[in-house]
Amino acid sequence: MVDMELTRIYELIVILYAVSVLLYFIDFVQNNRKANSIAFWLLSIVWVLQTAFLILRMFETGRFPILTVSEGLYFYAWVLITLSLVINRLFRVDFMVFFTNVIGFLIMAIHTFAPLETYTAVQSERLVSELLIIHITMAILSYGAFSVSFVFSALYLVQYNLLKKKKWGKRLLRIEDLTKLDYMSYVLILIGVPLLLLSLILGIIWAYIKYVDFHWYDTKVLGSFLMFVAYSAYLYARLRRGIQGKAIAMWNIGLFLVLLINFFLFGSLSNFHFWGS
Known part of the structure; x- marks a missing residue:
């Protein structure tokens, strides 16, 4: 039951991530500052959820969660979001967040839906569907x-x-x-x-x-x-x-x-x- 709930939250993260990337794209094409602002807050929510899961995983495993392919992909996506948010906040580099998080979204989608070693066969099939x-x-x-x-x-x-x-x-x-x-x-x-x-x-x-x-x-x-x-x-x-x-x-x-x-x-x-x- 807990695994199912965690899976749903992972999927929510991907959806929020996708909406954020969409809004950043609109800002990139149209110079829409309102879309940029909403995208930033959605991406911040994604970062908070990712960080919470990263810390939870650390307590569960008793180590830094980076040793498996799944953990590596998750940490990679987290690093991309963290760097893009920090650099954008410090230096205000326009559109850097958008292009960085297109890559981040791809990595997060692979982590969430690919049947890697952290999922059972039933979970993997359901995620692929x-x-x-x-x-x-x-x-x-x-x-x-x-x-x-x-x-x-x-x-x-x-x-x-x-x-x-x-x-x-x-x-x-x-x-x-x-x-x-x-x-x-x-x-x-x-x-x-x-x-x-x-x-x-x-x-x-x-x-x-x-x-x-x-x-x-x-x-x-x-x-x-x-x-x-x-x-x-x-x-x-x-x-x-x-x-x-x-x-x-x-x-x-x-x-x-x-x-x-x-x-x-x-x-x-x-x-x-x-x-x-």
């Missing part, structure tokens, strides 16, 4: 964000054409102004990209644990990474090259076609993926 659930949930959430973003871009083009053709009427008034439509489309992609990245990280961990014959050239894997690169390129084009308005809306609509191809076609061709089974 829950890892798959979290992976799929994050992927679908990112797909949802991208889909609604597509809707905003489509509405942008409708409104743009109505204004260009000077078709004034109730339809024009009921659709939001172009600036808001463009911004909402962008924000949803800003949320969807890190969710997709975290889903890919967890999915790869799950595939390596579950399938001995996992291959990087599987259609679903390649399609998902293509999606991530394509939507990341959208953010780059918008933020660095300043592409906005009709051009970026058309780009987003094209990306949605890539999403549909990846979801339906590549999933059916995959050798191991859940949606292709």
Whole structure:
């Protein structure tokens, strides 16, 4: 019973960690200080929980818990969080925390879900199943964000054409102004990209644990990474090259076609993926 409760807390730590990384990503792309502040406090909560478990483990084993692979991964993740928080507090190095904790999240996810020596066979199988659930949930959430973003871009083009053709009427008034439509489309992609990245990280961990014959050239894997690169390129084009308005809306609509191809076609061709089974 105690082991089950501890496992749930480990999973809570990973979820809080994922939300923190997501908010740091939003701050990195959008210079959102509020998101940065919330991410910092979530990461601080993760650090407190990790430290408590580290001390508890020390009392249980009567030694410093670093001798096994599982303990080493846990301590490694704890060190990354500690260093990022301390350095950021002392020197205020922007975005250092974000990039450091992308690595930290990966390490913590491996520690929590990989069937290492600290878990029984039953616990390991359950954790692997829950890892798959979290992976799929994050992927679908990112797909949802991208889909609604597509809707905003489509509405942008409708409104743009109505204004260009000077078709004034109730339809024009009921659709939001172009600036808001463009911004909402962008924000949803800003949320969807890190969710997709975290889903890919967890999915790869799950595939390596579950399938001995996992291959990087599987259609679903390649399609998902293509999606991530394509939507990341959208953010780059918008933020660095300043592409906005009709051009970026058309780009987003094209990306949605890539999403549909990846979801339906590549999933059916995959050798191991859940949606292709």
